[in-house]
Amino acid sequence: MKELMTGNEAVARGAWEAGVTVASAYPGTPSTEILENIAHYQEIYGEWAPNEKVALEVAIGGSIAGARSLASMKHVGLNVAADPLFTNAYTGIRGGLVIITADDPGMHSSQNEQDNRNYAKFAKIPMLEPSDSQEAKDFFIEAIKISEEFDTPVILRMTTRVCHSKGLVELGERELIPIKEYKKEINKYVATPANAKVMRVKLEERLKNLAEYSERTPLNRVEWGDKKIGIIISGVSYQYAKEVFGDKASYFKLGFSYPLPLDKIKAFASEVEELYVVEELDPFIEEQLKAAGIQCIGKEKIPLIGELNPAIIAQSLTGEIKSSIDCDMDNVVPRPPTMCSGCPHRGLFYVLGKKSRDIIITGDIGCYTLASADPLRAMDTCICMGASISAGHGVQKAFEKNNVDKKVFAVIGDSTFFHSGITGLMNIVYNKGNATTIILDNRITGMTGHQENPGTGYTLKGEKTNMIDIAKLCEGIGVKKIKTINPLNLEETAEAIEEAMDVTEPMVIIAKWPCALKRLWPEEKELYGNTRSKLYVNEDRCSGCKACIRTGCPSIAFINGKAHIDDSMCVGCAVCQQVCRFGAIQRQGGEGQ
Amino acid sequence: MTNVKNVFIVGVGGQGIILAGKVFSAGLVGAGYDVKMSEVHGMSQRGGNVTTQVRFGDKVYSPIIGKGEAHLILALEKMEALRWAEYLKPDGKIVLNDFAVPSAPILSGKAIYPENIVDSFKGKTDILIVKANDIAEELGNLKVTNMVMVGAMIKALDLSHIDWDEIIRREVKEKFIDINILALKRGMEAI
Numbered sequence: 001m002k003e004l005m006t007g008n009e010a011v012a013r014g015a016w017e018a019g020v021t022v023a024s025a026y027p028g029t030p031s032t033e034i035l036e037n038i039a040h041y042q043e044i045y046g047e048w049a050p051n052e053k054v055a056l057e058v059a060i061g062g063s064i065a066g067a068r069s070l071a072s073m074k075h076v077g078l079n080v081a082a083d084p085l086f087t088n089a090y091t092g093i094r095g096g097l098v099i100i101t102a103d104d105p106g107m108h109s110s111q112n113e114q115d116n117r118n119y120a121k122f123a124k125i126p127m128l129e130p131s132d133s134q135e136a137k138d139f140f141i142e143a144i145k146i147s148e149e150f151d152t153p154v155i156l157r158m159t160t161r162v163c164h165s166k167g168l169v170e171l172g173e174r175e176l177i178p179i180k181e182y183k184k185e186i187n188k189y190v191a192t193p194a195n196a197k198v199m200r201v202k203l204e205e206r207l208k209n210l211a212e213y214s215e216r217t218p219l220n221r222v223e224w225g226d227k228k229i230g231i232i233i234s235g236v237s238y239q240y241a242k243e244v245f246g247d248k249a250s251y252f253k254l255g256f257s258y259p260l261p262l263d264k265i266k267a268f269a270s271e272v273e274e275l276y277v278v279e280e281l282d283p284f285i286e287e288q289l290k291a292a293g294i295q296c297i298g299k300e301k302i303p304l305i306g307e308l309n310p311a312i313i314a315q316s317l318t319g320e321i322k323s324s325i326d327c328d329m330d331n332v333v334p335r336p337p338t339m340c341s342g343c344p345h346r347g348l349f350y351v352l353g354k355k356s357r358d359i360i361i362t363g364d365i366g367c368y369t370l371a372s373a374d375p376l377r378a379m380d381t382c383i384c385m386g387a388s389i390s391a392g393h394g395v396q397k398a399f400e401k402n403n404v405d406k407k408v409f410a411v412i413g414d415s416t417f418f419h420s421g422i423t424g425l426m427n428i429v430y431n432k433g434n435a436t437t438i439i440l441d442n443r444i445t446g447m448t449g450h451q452e453n454p455g456t457g458y459t460l461k462g463e464k465t466n467m468i469d470i471a472k473l474c475e476g477i478g479v480k481k482i483k484t485i486n487p488l489n490l491e492e493t494a495e496a497i498e499e500a501m502d503v504t505e506p507m508v509i510i511a512k513w514p515c516a517l518k519r520l521w522p523e524e525k526e527l528y529g530n531t532r533s534k535l536y537v538n539e540d541r542c543s544g545c546k547a548c549i550r551t552g553c554p555s556i557a558f559i560n561g562k563a564h565i566d567d568s569m570c571v572g573c574a575v576c577q578q579v580c581r582f583g584a585i586q587r588q589g590g591e592g593q
Numbered sequence: 594m595t596n597v598k599n600v601f602i603v604g605v606g607g608q609g610i611i612l613a614g615k616v617f618s619a620g621l622v623g624a625g626y627d628v629k630m631s632e633v634h635g636m637s638q639r640g641g642n643v644t645t646q647v648r649f650g651d652k653v654y655s656p657i658i659g660k661g662e663a664h665l666i667l668a669l670e671k672m673e674a675l676r677w678a679e680y681l682k683p684d685g686k687i688v689l690n691d692f693a694v695p696s697a698p699i700l701s702g703k704a705i706y707p708e709n710i711v712d713s714f715k716g717k718t719d720i721l722i723v724k725a726n727d728i729a730e731e732l733g734n735l736k737v738t739n740m741v742m743v744g745a746m747i748k749a750l751d752l753s754h755i756d757w758d759e760i761i762r763r764e765v766k767e768k769f770i771d772i773n774i775l776a777l778k779r780g781m782e783a784i
Contacts, residue, residue: 004622004630108633132629132656165631165656168622242654311659322661325685325718327678331707335605335672335696337641375701549701554640557695558702568735 005169007162010133011072011100012037013169014140018096019177020044020070022062024055026419027448028074029109030163031102035072036451039460043174048451048460051385051419052077056084056099063097063153064189066180068144072100075116076384080420082119085153087191089123090199092151092206094180096144099125102158105280106307111365111384113306115281120155120258124203126210127155127258128219129235133167139255142219146256150206150213157257159280161236161307211259219255222268226250229317230272232265232285232296237278243310244317260285262292269294276301276317280308339370341555342516342571344442346376348487350551350575351494352409352438353378358501359407360399362392364421366413367447367515368440375550379411386420388412389437393428396435407501408435414470415445415453422473428506429478436500436507439470440487442515443524450518458521474508487511490578516571532572533588537563541584548576548585597650598750599658603677604669605694606643609739612764613667614645617743620752620760621649629656640697642673667746669725669739670694671710678714687718688745688784690725690738721749721784728779737769737776744780753781 005013011034015023023046025035038046049055052073062069073081078101085099101119104110120127128143130136136158143154187195214220225247233241234254241251252268254260269275277286277298286298301316302308314320339346349371352361356378363369363379364387372379381391392410399406412421417439425437445451452458457467471482481503483496496509514520514528544561553576555569563584565576577585600617604610614630621628626649633644646657660679668674668689681687691711698704714720725741740761747753761773 002622004618004628161631161656164633165629166618167629167653167656168627236656239654239656309657309659310655311662314659322659323683324661324679325681325683325714327675327717328713329675329678331705332672332676333696333698333704333706335640335642335676336698337606338697340640374698374703546702552697552701554697554700557700 001171002168003171004166005133006033006164006166007130007133007136007158008033008164009037010136010169011140011156011158012041013171014137015070016041016044017137017172017174018068018141018144019175020068020144021179022059022067022069023047023072024049024058025072026050026052026055026077027445027451028077028102029448030104030160031072031074031077031100031158032448032451033163034100035460046460048453050454052081053083056081056088059097059099060084060088063093063095065095066182067095068097068177069095070098070100072102074110075101075103075114076110076112077101078116078119080385085119085125086123088153089125090191090196090203091189093147093153096147097153098140098143098147098156099153100156100158102160102163103281104160106160108160111382113281115284116155117157117257117284118282120157121284124207125153125155125258126150126256127157128255129157129257130162130255131234131236131238132162133165133169135255136162137169139219146213150210152206152210157235159236207259211261214256214259214261215264217256220261220264221253221255222264223251223253227271228273230268230275232268232275232277232289234279234285237280237308237313240308240310240313241278244314254285257285260288262288262294265289266292266294269296278302278308278313278317336373337370338552338554339367340516341553341569342573343367344487344511344513344515345371345440346551346553346573347490347575347578348438348440348493348511349376349378350579351490351497352411355497355501359409360392360395362388362395362408362410364388364412364416365447366416366440368411368413371411375552385416386412386424389421389424389435390427392435392437393424393431393433396433397431409438409497409500410435411438411440413446414439414441414443414455415451417470418454418468422477425474425479425506425508426477433506434504436503436509438509438511441470441510441512442518443512444515444518446515446517450515470510479506479508481505481507482510483508484510484512486513488513488573488575490575516573532574534565534567534570534572535574535577535585535587536565536567538584538586541582543582543584545581547579547581551575551579597648597653598665599663600647600665600667600746600750601658601663601677601680602645602647602667602669603673604643605673606640608643608669609736610643610645610669613669613739613743614647616740616757616760616764617746618647618649619764620755620757621647623760624752624755627651627653629653631656642676644677665746665750667742669742672696672707675707675710675713681718685718686749687714687720688742688749689714689720689722690742691722692724692726692738721745723780723783725780725783728783729776732772732776732779734772737772740773740776741780741783744777745784747777748781748784
């Protein structure tokens with residue numbers, strides 16, 4: 001039976017068919033749906049971990065226990081998980097272990113476009129690169145087998161287009177794999193220097209064996225066409241090139257792309273007139289070929305930056321540009337994403353933005369990074385998960401030491417705080433910092449499409465669980481000043497921020513209100529669910545001052561000199577009403593409705 | 594490969610583009626085509642633009658298309674048709690919902706929604722105009738605007754022979770099946 005599946009759905013299916021029983025991940029676009037789909041398979045224990053390092057360590061534990069296991073993450077997540085990755089390469093595995101990295105060429109939803117194929121070479125771990133959904137499923141199953149055959153973790157490297165595009169997938173049955181019997185193997189799993197020195201030698205032997213495997217595996221295959229052009233290619237680029245050249249070229253299709261099958265490639269190279277390497281992002285394959293003395297054309301022609309597509313490959317290699325219709329596009333206005341109507345972040349950043357002359361706002365990764373855009377512009381930095389608090393502390397100490405009088409506010413979401421904000425806050429407490437941390441507790445991991453986290457009280461599979469209380473956690477770390485506010489109440493928010501301006505010790509403000517798009521659990525409905533009526537603009541009172549427009553609410557438009565609220569979008573949060581000095585914004589049916 | 598058709602569905606977050614793509618591709622799979630589709634989402638719920646690309650034929654390789662390669666652009670919003678117009682083949686078609694959703698810079702008075710979009714396409718390409726929002730409103734639920742547009746696209750691509758009612762019954766929540774079937778039919782009649 002064939003089913004239309006995304007690459008992410010196919011990986012989850014592959015994990016199920018391969019008999020995986022342990023899966024852990026932290027959500028991140030474009031990888032999130034892998035675990036969301038694993039959640040549907042009762043035979044697999046699946047969980048959201050607080051971060052990718054934890055997720056990979058959980059999977060390593062599952063593997064050492066003897067179970068087939070996986071961890072999945074977006075590309076930057078593997079930076080967080082790099083520590084266990086490198087040493088797990090030394091220790092090896094017991095149950096098959098696959099690490100899925102979902103890269104984002106073109107940065108559709110990421111802060112960088114690092115090429116994680118480099119991790120395979122760096123950590124000396126074999127890597128498979130599927131080019132579509134069918135291969136995503138098949139390659140996962142192959143990866144588990146390779147992992148067990150060679151006693152190594154295996155990287156399955158996906159990209160946005162493989163993760164999020166759909167193709168037909170032939171479904172198979174689940175293989176029943178009993179857990180391997182547990183044995184205590186101190187020499188193998190305890191990476192002390194003495195043991196690691198032995199493992200280090202074995203690692204190089206394994207890599208040699210894997211290079212030999214790379215020469216013989218059908219995952220690396222030649223497709224002969226016209227021999228004038230030979231193309232060495234992996235991942236989704238293969239599909240693009242087939243589209244462009246069809247059988248007018250010969251292909252060396254790499255499914256197992258580290259270590260490379262250099263002998264087989266040499267033989268292929270000798271048969272074709274011109275040899276191209278077509279790869280997205282870094283010259284990962286090209287540099288290895290050139291180091292091995294194989295002449296090829298790569299990044300001189302193929303762009304180094306951004307995503308490829310068939311048109312780009314055609315233009316780069318043949319100079320062909322497809323014509324289109326001739327339209328005047330100068331008038332097209334951008335459509336940047338905005339915080340939603342009723343977003344609890346809006347009120348907080350509106351108030352914080354008012355103080356921008358006296359403060360630095362260090363930001364973090366989440367929907368709230370949109371506060372850096374017009375019209376709020378209430379953010380100074382965004383580097384990586386958790387950096388708001390630690391970089392904020394650095395800013396504060398630099399200012400203090402150099403007599404600069406500016407207050408620092410570090411702004412971070414609930415899920416990001418659990419991910420890697422806690423350690424930064426501990427650093428502030430320990431080193432007597434006075435940056436104020438604002439935790440935007442919207443009761444969910446919002447940006448990636450609503451995943452549960454340690455603070456929501458529910459698991460990946462929707463089961464009720466222990467809920468970590470952020471206020472108590474901060475108290476436990478040693479923060480003495482903690483305030484919980486409703487960020488939709490601007491007066492309450494302003495008061496807390498004013499108080500923080502003068503504080504000379506660590507302070508935490510918890511801005512707590514659920515994401516406007518969150519499907520509330522029954523107990524949350526009691527707390528947050530009483531729906532309020534929508535607002536409207538009394539045009540007689542509207543002075544056209546645009547104060548409400550400056551909140552950046554997508555429900556409010558400025559038409560003919562007056563504000564106008566779109567009835568179909570307003571959710572009645574009333575942030576606009578609180579900023580209007582003329583009482584022009586009123587509640588339908590009167591106040592209290 | 595020569596018989597592969599490329600369709601580019603464009604619009605704004607909240608217009609139901611993901612479901613439109615899902616219904617459309619399910620119909621194509623049922624009819625025996627090889628199908629690949631690609632979606633760009635992530636920021637879509639936050640007012641950004643949303644696109645879905647569908648490719649179908651005997652054998653499809655790439656899930657995405659390049660500039661100048663779309664046989665048909667289905668635009669659920671007018672300005673989005675213009676934004677993605679360069680993906681259309683010179684002899685392609687645009688099926689356009691005559692409906693405007695202003696973006697944030699327009700709402701705040703910093704930019705102006707482009708005028709005469711429909712006219713600007715005339716004479717340059719084959720453009721079919723549907724007042725899908727009006728039809729959906731008549732049917733009593735604005736949310737089925739997407740299915741009106743899918744109906745129009747099916748007609749434009751000459752795919753009416755597929756049992757779309759059956760596909761809708763499978764892909765849409767039960768209480769919305771009837772109105773979606775009706776919306777699709779009205780869309781097919783609209784062009």
